[in-house]
Amino acid sequence: xxxxxxxxxxxxxxxxxxxxxxxxxxxxxxxxxxxxxxxxxxxxxxxxxxxxxxxxxxxxxxxxxxxxxxxxxxxxxxxxxxxxxxxxxxxxxxxxxxxxxxxxxxxxxxxxxxxxxxxxxxxxxxxxxxxxxxxxxxxxxxxxxxxxxxxxxxxxxxxxxxxxxxxxxxxxxxxxxxxxxxxxxxxxxxxxxxxxxxxxxxxxxxxxxxxxxxxxxxxxxxxxxxxxxxxxxxxxxxxxxxxxxxxxxxxxxxxxxxxxxxxxxxxxxxxxxxxxxxxxxxxxxxxxxxxxxxxxxxxxxxxxxxxxxxxxxxxxxxxxxxxxxxxxxxxxxxxxxxxxxxxxxxxxxxxxxxxxxxxxxxxxxxxxxxxxxxxxxxxxxxxxxxxxxxxxxxxxxxxxxxxxxxxxxxxxxxxxxxxxxxxxxxxxxxxxxxxxxxxxxxxxxxxxxxxxxxxxxxxxxxxxxxxxxxxxxxxxxxxxxxxxxxxxxxxxxxxxxxxxxxxxxxxxxxxxxxxxxxxxxxxxxxx
Amino acid sequence: xxxxxxxxxxxxxxxxxxxxxxxxxxxxxxxxxxxxxxxxxxxxxxxxxxxxxxxxxxxxxxxxxxxxxxxxxxxxxxxxxxxxxxxxxxxxxxxxxxxxxxxxxxxxxxxxxxxxxxxxxxxxxxxxxxxxxxxxxxxxxxxxxxxxxxxxxxxxxxxxxxxxxxxxxxxxxxxxxxxxxxxxxxxxxxxxxxxxxxxxxxxxxxxxxxxxxxxxxxxxxxxxxxxxxxxxxxxxxxxxxxxxxxxxxxxxxxxxxxxxxxxxxxxxxxxxxxxxxxxxxxxxxxxxxxxxxxxxxxxx
Numbered sequence: 001x002x003x004x005x006x007x008x009x010x011x012x013x014x015x016x017x018x019x020x021x022x023x024x025x026x027x028x029x030x031x032x033x034x035x036x037x038x039x040x041x042x043x044x045x046x047x048x049x050x051x052x053x054x055x056x057x058x059x060x061x062x063x064x065x066x067x068x069x070x071x072x073x074x075x076x077x078x079x080x081x082x083x084x085x086x087x088x089x090x091x092x093x094x095x096x097x098x099x100x101x102x103x104x105x106x107x108x109x110x111x112x113x114x115x116x117x118x119x120x121x122x123x124x125x126x127x128x129x130x131x132x133x134x135x136x137x138x139x140x141x142x143x144x145x146x147x148x149x150x151x152x153x154x155x156x157x158x159x160x161x162x163x164x165x166x167x168x169x170x171x172x173x174x175x176x177x178x179x180x181x182x183x184x185x186x187x188x189x190x191x192x193x194x195x196x197x198x199x200x201x202x203x204x205x206x207x208x209x210x211x212x213x214x215x216x217x218x219x220x221x222x223x224x225x226x227x228x229x230x231x232x233x234x235x236x237x238x239x240x241x242x243x244x245x246x247x248x249x250x251x252x253x254x255x256x257x258x259x260x261x262x263x264x265x266x267x268x269x270x271x272x273x274x275x276x277x278x279x280x281x282x283x284x285x286x287x288x289x290x291x292x293x294x295x296x297x298x299x300x301x302x303x304x305x306x307x308x309x310x311x312x313x314x315x316x317x318x319x320x321x322x323x324x325x326x327x328x329x330x331x332x333x334x335x336x337x338x339x340x341x342x343x344x345x346x347x348x349x350x351x352x353x354x355x356x357x358x359x360x361x362x363x364x365x366x367x368x369x370x371x372x373x374x375x376x377x378x379x380x381x382x383x384x385x386x387x388x389x390x391x392x393x394x395x396x397x398x399x400x401x402x403x404x405x406x407x408x409x410x411x412x413x414x415x416x417x418x419x420x421x422x423x424x425x426x427x428x429x430x431x432x433x434x435x436x437x438x439x440x441x442x443x444x445x446x447x448x449x450x451x452x453x454x455x456x457x458x459x460x461x462x463x464x465x466x467x468x469x470x471x472x473x474x475x476x477x478x479x480x481x482x483x484x485x486x487x488x489x490x491x492x493x494x495x496x497x498x499x500x501x502x503x504x505x506x507x508x509x510x511x512x513x514x515x516x517x518x519x520x521x522x523x524x525x526x527x
Numbered sequence: 528x529x530x531x532x533x534x535x536x537x538x539x540x541x542x543x544x545x546x547x548x549x550x551x552x553x554x555x556x557x558x559x560x561x562x563x564x565x566x567x568x569x570x571x572x573x574x575x576x577x578x579x580x581x582x583x584x585x586x587x588x589x590x591x592x593x594x595x596x597x598x599x600x601x602x603x604x605x606x607x608x609x610x611x612x613x614x615x616x617x618x619x620x621x622x623x624x625x626x627x628x629x630x631x632x633x634x635x636x637x638x639x640x641x642x643x644x645x646x647x648x649x650x651x652x653x654x655x656x657x658x659x660x661x662x663x664x665x666x667x668x669x670x671x672x673x674x675x676x677x678x679x680x681x682x683x684x685x686x687x688x689x690x691x692x693x694x695x696x697x698x699x700x701x702x703x704x705x706x707x708x709x710x711x712x713x714x715x716x717x718x719x720x721x722x723x724x725x726x727x728x729x730x731x732x733x734x735x736x737x738x739x740x741x742x743x744x745x746x747x748x749x750x751x752x753x754x755x756x757x758x759x760x761x762x763x764x765x766x767x768x769x770x771x772x773x774x775x776x777x778x779x780x781x782x783x784x785x786x787x788x789x790x791x792x793x794x795x796x797x798x799x800x801x802x803x804x805x806x807x808x809x810x811x812x813x814x815x816x817x818x819x820x821x822x823x824x825x826x827x
Contacts, residue, residue, distance in 0.1 A: 234787050254788045309595055310609065380781070383770040384610050387590040399683060400765040 027222050027506065027523055030236045030245035034196045034229035035403070038179040041163045042114045045122035047423045050160050051249070051517050052199055052227055056097075057163035057184035060088055060107075061154065063425075063513040064213040067327075069154050072211035073102065073164070073185065083149040083468045086157075090140040094209050096166035097189045104142035108134040109167040111144065119175060126432055127156035129465065149466040151473055155327070155426035160517075185209070187220045187521045199227040215508055215522040225520050240265065240501055246525070247502040247509070247518065253314040259501045268509075269314065270498035270516030273326035274424035275433060276318035277378055279385070279491040281417050284451035287369050288416045292351035293394070294488035298337035299344035300392040306384045307494050314499060318492035321430065321481045325495075325514070328427040328474040330481035333492070337485075344392045355393055362393035370395040373417040374406050381494060382419070410440050410449060418449045421496050425514030427477045431461045434484070450489040457483065537733070555817050562813035565806035572803060576622040583616040587773045596789045606791035608781060614791060618799050620773035625803060628689050629755035635693025636700050636754075637747045643697065644704025645731050645739075649712055659705065662698045670695040674757055678766045688767045692757045696750050703746055707739035714738075741818045748811035752804045759800055775800045 033048040041053045060074040074088040094102035114124045115131045129150040135143045146153070156162055169183035182190050187210070188201035203220040210217045228245055230236045233252040239245045240259070251259070259265040281288040281297070288294060303317035316324075320333035353362040353369055362369040373396055375382055386396040396417070401409070409415045422429050432438060436453040438446040457480065464476040484490065498516040502509060508522035557563045575582065585592055591611035599606045605614040647658040665673075670692075677691035711717065712735060720730045759776030761767035768774035770781075775796040782792025 233784050237787060252784060254785060258788070309591070309611070379770060380609055380784075384590060386771060387588065387610065390588075397769075399769050 027224075027247070027520060027525060028226040028228050028245040029518065029520075030230050030239055030248040031227050032231060032233070032236065032250045034231055036193075036195075036199075036229075039182040039190070039193070039199075040165065040175065040179045041160050041182075041184075042110065042119060042121050042124045042165060043175075043179060044124075044161070047515065047517065050515075052201075053163075053182065053184075054160050054186075054512065054517050055188040055201055055225060055520055056182050056186040056190055057160060057165070058094075058186050058209065058211075059160060059163050060157045062211045062213065063158050065513065067513055069158060070212040073209060079153070083146075083151050083153070083466070085143050085145045086153050087137075087141065087143040090142075091209050092140060094185055095206055096164075096169070096185050097183050097204060098166050098169050100166045100168040100183075101139075102164055102166075102185045103139045104134075104136040105139075106164045106167050107142055107144075108136055109170075110164045111162070113165075113170070113175075114162075123432075124161035126428070127159055127161050127426075129153060129156060149468055151467045151469075152426055152428045152465060155428070159425070188225050196229055198229065201225040201227075210521065215510070220521050221508070221524045222520065237501075240503070243503070246506050247500060249498070249500055249518075251499045251501045253312040253499065256314055256499050256501060257312060264504055265501050266504045268498070268500040268502070268511070268516075270500070270511055271316065271323070271325045272423050272496040272498055272516050273323050273514040274429055274496070275321065275420065275422040276323045276492045276496060277381070277419060277421040277494040278318065278321075279373070279417050279493055280420055280433075280449035281371075281488070281490060282413070282415060282449065282451050283489065284413060285416050286367065287353075287364070288371060290351060291488060292347050293353070293369065293371075294491075295337060296344040296347045296392065297389065297394065297491050298488060299340045299347065300394065301385060301388050301491070301493075302339040303493060304339075306381070306388065310381050310384050311494070315497045316495045318495050320492060321484050321490065322427055322477075323495050326427060326429075327425065327470075328477040330478040332478070332482055333485050337488070341392050348393065353393070360390070360393065361395045368395060369393060370397055371416040372397045372399070372414075373419070374399050374401040374409050374415055375419045376401060376403050376406050378419060378494075385493065407445050411442050411445055413440070413451065415449075419493075420447060420449060422447075423496065423515045427473070428465065430477065430480065431465070434480075434489075435461055452487070452489050541737070552814075552817070556810070556813050559813050559816075561809045565809040565813075568802060568806040569810065572622055572626065572806070575619055576626045579619050579623055583613075583619040585613040585616045587612065587616040587620040588771055589613075596785065596792075598789075599791055605795045606789065608778075608792050609785060609789075614778070614795055617773040617778060618775070618795055621775045621778060621796065621799065622803075624685065624768060624772070624774045625755050625758065625800070628685065628692065628758040629751045629807075632689045632691075632693035632696065632754040632758070633747050633750040635689065636696030636750055637743065639693075639697045640700025641704050641736060641739075641743060643701040645708050645735060647701065648705040648708025649727065649731055649735065651709075655705070658701075662701050665698040666702070668695070670753070671757055671760055674761060675764070675766060678761060683766060683769060685768060688758050688761055691761070692754045695757070696754065700743065700746055700750070704739055704743055707742055708735055711735050711738045745811060745814045745818050748807060748814055752807035752811065755800070755804055755807070 031048060036049050038044050038049060039053055041057050044050060044053060058073050060072060061069045062072045064070050073090060073094060075091050076089045078087045096102055111128060111131060111134050113119050114121045114128050129152065130147040132145040132147045135145060163184060166183035170178050180193060187204055187207045189204050191200040191202050193199045202224050203222065205219050207219050208217055230239055233255065236248045237251065237255040240248045256267055260267050281294050283289050307315055307317040320329055322329045348362055352364050355362045357363065371394065375398055379400055382398045386398050389396045410418060422433065433447045434457050435448065436458050438448040439451055439453060440446045460476055460480040464473050467473040467476055505526040506523060507526065508524050510519040510522055512519060556566060589612065592613055593603050593607040593611050595607060595609050595611040597603055597607045603613055605618060608614055643658060647655045673695040674691040677694055678687055681687040681690065717730060717734050720734055758767055762774050762776030763780045768777045778796040779793055785792050
């Protein structure tokens with residue numbers, strides 16, 4: 001008697017749990033940062049924010065795995081022969097999550113607002129290029145015009161930054177509200193964002209405008225998509241093991257190694273394009289204003305061994321101003337300054353850097369060869385770099401600081417070296433880091449941290465931007481990269497690698513080409 | 528000249544008195560086995576800190592002297608960290624900083640706490656009420672948060688950590704000193720000094736401070752333990768010692784990421800911190816037992 005009831009109860013329980021699982025199929029992404037500031041694609045410059053934004057917003061075009069542009073919101077597009085405009089033909093019937101039709105006017109609104117300095121766009125404005133305006137032909141056709149030839153336009157439109165935002169939502173509630181309540185056309189709708197805790201999205205049941213390279217069309221398979229902020233690497237690993245999260249972002253190499261041997265988990269390593277983790281050397285301050293010092297740093301670092309040791313062979317040493325997977329990467333940086341500590345010492349001696357007081361650090365004019373370097377990430381890597389530089393008599397004074405403190409030091413020019421990485425698919429990112437206009441100043445946080453103003457570099461950047469053939473662009477960027485290497489303005493250290501671990505019952509996870517951001521649209525979860 | 532001689536004579540007397548009392552207290556302390564052990568431990572710790580260059584088996588800053596993350600072995604008794612540095616050597620060197628920061632910041636609180644507390648207690652009235660209001664507000668801040676704020680303003684580095692931890696320890700001492708001074712100043716020998724026209728500073732220095740010192744010393748001892756923990760916490764949070772410094776809190780922070788794979792990176796510096804703080808606390812407790820009148824009464 002007892003046993004039969006128990007059986008019935010068990011059966012009921014099973015039924016209930018399976019119903020629950022059907023009703024609420026949730027996938028959770030474990031995110032390593034918790035200080036997200038905005039979910040507005042027009043404003044963001046953070047890959048952590050983009051990881052969420054990508055699920056809520058769609059682009060006009062996307063890239064297939066081979067890197068060729070394929071239709072998404074645009075059915076087709078025509079680039080003007082002189083590269084001064086591009087005309088898009090939209091798919092019919094696309095709706096924003098608030099019901100607003102996603103038509104040509106919405107795109108005009110989006111691009112006009114990006115170009116408006118009052119919006120405060122941090123990255124989208126750079127990818128929009130020399131924007132002149134948008135001409136609306138009819139509901140489904142519009143032309144984006146440029147003030148001068150812009151060869152990199154396609155590589156901008158595939159990025160999340162230029163995704164259309166709902167004009168009704170922005171106009172009714174303002175930019176500040178929109179940053180916290182994003183309304184796009186994507187396969188997932190925004191539900192809630194509890195700061196420093198989690199973000200919840202639900203599937204958009206109206207969705208049927210998937211990109212050409214997606215595995216299916218129609219609504220997403222999973223009902224709910226969660227983003228949980230778990231800063232601690234080891235806590236994220238534990239959360240994966242307990243099933244609290246299904247996907248763990250930027251896992252520690254040691255954890256990746258452990259998960260690789262586990263059948264319940266799969267590992268994904270994506271070599272991210274853009275600018276690698278790079279030590280930018282401030283040419284406006286002593287002692288990094290000395291080119292000999294900057295070149296000696298290159299020669300003193302056995303980066304392959306350092307990176308291999310610190311990251312257990314999972315990450316790669318950087319070999320260029322651009323990451324090796326980036327379009328127009330110039331391979332000449334590999335071996336340009338070979339590892340040769342004796343040469344580093346010789347260069348320093350020749351330039352007059354000698355250790356006169358016997359403290360192990362070289363000096364000149366009575367000032368120590370000490371380089372102040374505030375950092376906000378990569379502490380272990382930097383400690384290893386510091387130890388190597390010390391061997392040739394250079395003191396790299398690394399200090400772990402907060403983001404706010406770092407930005408303050410950068411803007412007030414109170415540093416000799418800083419650490420930057422930038423995720424991008426297109427070499428135009430070099431402009432963000434090298435153009436004279438981007439030298440930081442009080443109240444002006446920009447990324448020319450080397451404080452190097454050069455009309456040659458500016459001209460090369462402008463020429464590359466308006467070059468019309470890919471070959472021409474790349475040859476200009478190659479000249480630029482070689483020049484920068486010769487000046488030793490920055491020391492590329494380590495290529496950014498997306499180390500993602502996910503439960504092996506999760507299928508259909510796709511990765512955006514170049515930045516390897518996870519796309520959850522096709523994801524299914526087996527029992 | 529005469530005045531100077533008298534002063535130096537008094538100082539000499541005072542020193543002799545202190546020495547005699549120290550020996551007496553040493554014997555008293557050693558009566559409790561826990562306190563005796565902690566005295567020995569602390570002595571060892573001081574020796575370790577002083578002799579660090581001589582006794583540490585390897586250079587604490589040299590990278591890749593062994594394979595990275597190797598488990599404790601005969602070669603590396605406490606293992607190596609992710610950069611292949613010897614954890615035992617780093618731990619030995621770490622004792623220097625912990626002790627220096629602990630003692631100096633406690634001394635900092637002691638000096639300023641005694642000054643504030645004596646002034647407040649001795650003069651009373653408006654001075655007292657203003658000073659104690661300030662101290663009360665000061666006490667309202669949790670010490671670590673207060674230290675964090677100070678380091679944020681002053682910048683990082685060992686000196687600033689000492690100052691930050693020291694400043695956050697002042698109000699507790701000031702309160703205790705004031706309470707003691709309030710009772711001591713009513714004593715007849717203080718009144719007698721007043722009567723013969725001794726200046727206030729002299730009364731405070733010669734008659735009041737020595738008489739409140741015993742209870743203050745107990746509190747300072749406990750303060751040393753708190754200061755060591757606070758300094759390590761600041762380093763752990765990235766606000767204190769900076770890489771590559773060998774410091775226990777910083778070592779804990781560096782080991783944190785590898786806790787699942789290399790327990791020795793956190794366990795050994797953690798143990799060092801634990802043992803040091805426990806020893807200081809045990810000693811402090813024993814001192815309190817001996818000095819606090821309430822304890823003495825309950826024992827008799």
